[in-house]
Amino acid sequence: MMFWSSKTGISSKYTFSSSPTFTAEPWSVYTGRPKSSSNSGASKVSIFQFDKKMFENYLLKYGIIKSKSSSQDKNLIQEGYEILRSQVNNLAKLKHPNILTLIEPLEEHSKNFLFVTEYVTGSLESIFKTDQQQNDDADEQDFFKGHVKDQIVIRRGILQLVNGLDFIHNKVHCVHLDIQPKSIFINENSDWKISGLGHLFKLPSGSNTSEHFLPQYDPRIPSFMQLQYDYTAPEIIFDNTVTCKNDYFSLGLLINFLYTGENNLIRSENSSSQYKDEYKKFEKKISSMSWDNVFPKLPNQLKACIPKLMNRDIYSRYDNITDFLETEFFQDPLIKTLNFLDDLPTKSNQEKLVFLDGLIELLPQFPVALLQKKFLPILLGLLDQLCADKNIDQGCISRDLQIILKIGSSLSQLSFHEKVYPVLTNKTNFPILLNSSTDSLIDNISILKEKIKLSEFLDSFMKPLLKYVLNNFEGENSITSQEKLLSQLPLILDCLDFPEVKNFLLPLIANLFTKTTSLTIKVTIITCFKTLIEHKSVDAYVFCEEVLPLFKSMKTRDPRILMTSLTLFETIPQIVSDEVILVEQLLPLMWNYSMASTLKANQYTAFTKVINKFSSDIQNRHIQKLGNSTDLNGLNKEGAFNKIIDTPVVKKTPDLETQQAKNISTPAIRPTRNNMLPKASLPIQPLSRNPLPLSNKTLPVKSPDFDHHFANNGSVNPLTGSRSSAHTRQGQSQVYTPKNATTDTFDDFDTFVSASSTPQTTNRVTPMQQPLKPNTISPAPGNFPPGFSIPLQPNRKDANPSSSSFDINSDSLI
Numbered sequence: 001m002m003f004w005s006s007k008t009g010i011s012s013k014y015t016f017s018s019s020p021t022f023t024a025e026p027w028s029v030y031t032g033r034p035k036s037s038s039n040s041g042a043s044k045v046s047i048f049q050f051d052k053k054m055f056e057n058y059l060l061k062y063g064i065i066k067s068k069s070s071s072q073d074k075n076l077i078q079e080g081y082e083i084l085r086s087q088v089n090n091l092a093k094l095k096h097p098n099i100l101t102l103i104e105p106l107e108e109h110s111k112n113f114l115f116v117t118e119y120v121t122g123s124l125e126s127i128f129k130t131d132q133q134q135n136d137d138a139d140e141q142d143f144f145k146g147h148v149k150d151q152i153v154i155r156r157g158i159l160q161l162v163n164g165l166d167f168i169h170n171k172v173h174c175v176h177l178d179i180q181p182k183s184i185f186i187n188e189n190s191d192w193k194i195s196g197l198g199h200l201f202k203l204p205s206g207s208n209t210s211e212h213f214l215p216q217y218d219p220r221i222p223s224f225m226q227l228q229y230d231y232t233a234p235e236i237i238f239d240n241t242v243t244c245k246n247d248y249f250s251l252g253l254l255i256n257f258l259y260t261g262e263n264n265l266i267r268s269e270n271s272s273s274q275y276k277d278e279y280k281k282f283e284k285k286i287s288s289m290s291w292d293n294v295f296p297k298l299p300n301q302l303k304a305c306i307p308k309l310m311n312r313d314i315y316s317r318y319d320n321i322t323d324f325l326e327t328e329f330f331q332d333p334l335i336k337t338l339n340f341l342d343d344l345p346t347k348s349n350q351e352k353l354v355f356l357d358g359l360i361e362l363l364p365q366f367p368v369a370l371l372q373k374k375f376l377p378i379l380l381g382l383l384d385q386l387c388a389d390k391n392i393d394q395g396c397i398s399r400d401l402q403i404i405l406k407i408g409s410s411l412s413q414l415s416f417h418e419k420v421y422p423v424l425t426n427k428t429n430f431p432i433l434l435n436s437s438t439d440s441l442i443d444n445i446s447i448l449k450e451k452i453k454l455s456e457f458l459d460s461f462m463k464p465l466l467k468y469v470l471n472n473f474e475g476e477n478s479i480t481s482q483e484k485l486l487s488q489l490p491l492i493l494d495c496l497d498f499p500e501v502k503n504f505l506l507p508l509i510a511n512l513f514t515k516t517t518s519l520t521i522k523v524t525i526i527t528c529f530k531t532l533i534e535h536k537s538v539d540a541y542v543f544c545e546e547v548l549p550l551f552k553s554m555k556t557r558d559p560r561i562l563m564t565s566l567t568l569f570e571t572i573p574q575i576v577s578d579e580v581i582l583v584e585q586l587l588p589l590m591w592n593y594s595m596a597s598t599l600k601a602n603q604y605t606a607f608t609k610v611i612n613k614f615s616s617d618i619q620n621r622h623i624q625k626l627g628n629s630t631d632l633n634g635l636n637k638e639g640a641f642n643k644i645i646d647t648p649v650v651k652k653t654p655d656l657e658t659q660q661a662k663n664i665s666t667p668a669i670r671p672t673r674n675n676m677l678p679k680a681s682l683p684i685q686p687l688s689r690n691p692l693p694l695s696n697k698t699l700p701v702k703s704p705d706f707d708h709h710f711a712n713n714g715s716v717n718p719l720t721g722s723r724s725s726a727h728t729r730q731g732q733s734q735v736y737t738p739k740n741a742t743t744d745t746f747d748d749f750d751t752f753v754s755a756s757s758t759p760q761t762t763n764r765v766t767p768m769q770q771p772l773k774p775n776t777i778s779p780a781p782g783n784f785p786p787g788f789s790i791p792l793q794p795n796r797k798d799a800n801p802s803s804s805s806f807d808i809n810s811d812s813l814i
């Protein structure tokens with residue numbers, strides 16, 4: 001959300017969104033935040049803005065005024081501005097909990113009007129629309145979906161409106177005249193606030209009625225400049241009479257809107273003549289159908305009140321608006337609870353305690369949204385107040401905290417962290433809560449764990465609570481609190497890692513086990529030791545060094561402790577497998593406990609069964625170990641040596657994947673000989689004129705370009721230098737052709753060896769026209785070096801050393 005600000009006035013004190021949160025004609029309402037905490041006590045405010053230019057252009061567009069310069073048109077524009085000024089000025093004068101609270105007075109600028117109020121989230125017009133109207137404005141529907149339309153919320157809202165009208169009528173001696181859905185706002189605590197005081201009418205002193213003639217405006221004029229006839233009492237239209245009972249009629253029409261989502265009784269389009277026609281139709285409905293049938297959706301308790309609010313005869317209506325408050329409709333216990341809640345900070349501690357005790361039982365009957373928006377802020381403020389008192393009332397603090405955490409369980413983690421967490425962890429509050437509300441913290445520890453980040457939960461709540469309860473807490477209630485906290489051990493272990501259990505938690509529990517005189521706590525701690533083993537939160541070393549010594553030094557032989565200890569001893573072999581520890585430490589301890597005179601026969605039998613089972617298991621394991629040991633006694637030297645070096649064959653578990661791989665049938669890859677070209681087609685290259693003697697040749701060094709050539713051109717025949725392709729068919733061959741006949745182009749390996757495809761000799765004519773002797777050595781068929789399908793034999797030198805030649809028989813080329 002974008003925010004904008006300027007340098008003067010309201011804009012210099014607040015940042016607010018660039019687009020309105022909602023509209024309440026003629027105002028656009030923005031959500032703002034103070035730039036400095038000194039500007040207002042609230043973290044959020046609502047900033048109302050009226051666009052002058054838009055208003056004036058509207059009048060020009062629809063021909064209501066002809067220009068902005070004529071005196072008549074100026075007067076009309078100023079009349080509209082005067083009504084807006086009256087709205088804000090009356091808000092500044094009227095201070096009541098059910099009237100919208102003004103924070104910054106009206107600022108007039110060349111382009112707009114601005115003023116600031118308490119934060120409000122919408123108007124009744126926006127929230128209580130019908131489904132079809134909400135579909136027409138999906139964005140506002142999504143924004144207001146957090147509000148509830150539960151019966152108790154509506155009933156309480158009507159009560160707040162009546163209280164506000166009581167103040168306006170009986171204290172200020174005025175008539176509102178503009179009670180309608182867009183004049184009522186709802187704040188973030190779900191409180192309903194009266195606004196729209198632009199037409200507030202002051203009654204003459206000493207009189208309850210007055211004559212008032214409504215100005216006749218063009219019907220196209222903006223609605224804020226005249227009364228909304230659809231919510232206006234008939235005596236104003238018909239008789240020009242103003243009285244406080246005008247607001248009673250408007251309130252009845254508003255109540256109908258709340259339960260139906262629309263005003264379906266009078267639709268006048270702000271025309272006095274049409275209003276008269278519509279009202280006559282309404283009167284006919286009443287006379288023919290009765291009040292109950294005209295208002296079918298209203299609660300039965302409220303149907304009886306409607307005639308006293310909307311009768312055509314003003315003298316048949318309630319004499320005073322407070323008479324409406326005394327009806328059965330407002331006698332609901334939930335309504336009375338909400339009324340008392342508003343005044344809770346002013347009550348005595350005894351009254352607060354009684355109220356909080358009863359509130360715990362009523363909480364499930366209230367809507368969750370109302371609990372979060374209304375109850376929670378008041379109860380958090382009460383907690384701050386109670387913790388700041390010099391005389392700490394532990395009962396009130398404990399009950400208040402219990403209700404706060406119960407409501408907090410319905411919040412998201414983010415909302416809990418923003419609203420509840422700062423109050424609980426306050427440096428002033430938390431030590432008092434730890435001392436006064438220990439049980440409430442323990443009972444709701446799962447809620448705290450769920451709603452607070454783990455690191456903050458451990459540092460802010462869990463560790464301080466464990467230290468206080470297990471180490472520092474003393475008194476009558478300490479045993480109950482310690483037992484409750486130890487019963488939460490599985491949840492605690494989920495938050496702590498192994499080092500924290502070893503270095504922080506276990507010392508606290510062990511110390512409590514040593515110093516406590518309560519058998520209940522000792523039994524609970526023994527159960528905790530068993531839980532530590534089952535959750536594998538301790539290892540054998542820690543248990544033997546830290547826990548077992550506690551039982552060796554324990555003097556009590558109470559049967560409850562001994563039998564609980566037996567259940568612990570049964571789980572010890574889960575982590576301790578050392579036979580020496582079991583024999584030297586555990587079994588003697590168990591025999592010691594079993595011989596206690598406090599045990600009964602069946603309890604002694606239970607001990608002996610476990611002892612015998614442990615002993616039998618240890619014996620079997622030890623015999624098996626001895627059977628696998630190397631015993632050299634009675635063996636001669638040779639036999640002892642053989643037994644030492646003899647390694648027993650360990651049968652390996654077959655690997656399933658390896659067996660499956662072996663079963664895959666894949667043909668072996670065998671090298672094959674290519675059929676060579678006919679002899680006549682074999683190209684003959686001249687040898688170098690100055691060949692080196694064979695005896696002076698050394699094995700060549702591989703050319704640096706070989707790897708590059710091999711990588712880029714596939715596999716290369718190491719004898720011929722030819723490239724073999726995966727697509728070469730049988731019956732075809734490739735012949736390597738040297739690039740330069742004047743250089744030593746053959747691989748030295750070719751000069752050292754040559755091959756024959758068959759034992760048959762073949763005479764070739766060399767470039768020197770000298771015959772070569774045939775090979776006489778032929779290896780056994782199939783006995784070839786790996787990767788070759790023909791034998792490799794070195795050429796025999798000719799008798800004449802000077803006539804060195806190479807056999808380039810095509811059969812020797814692969």
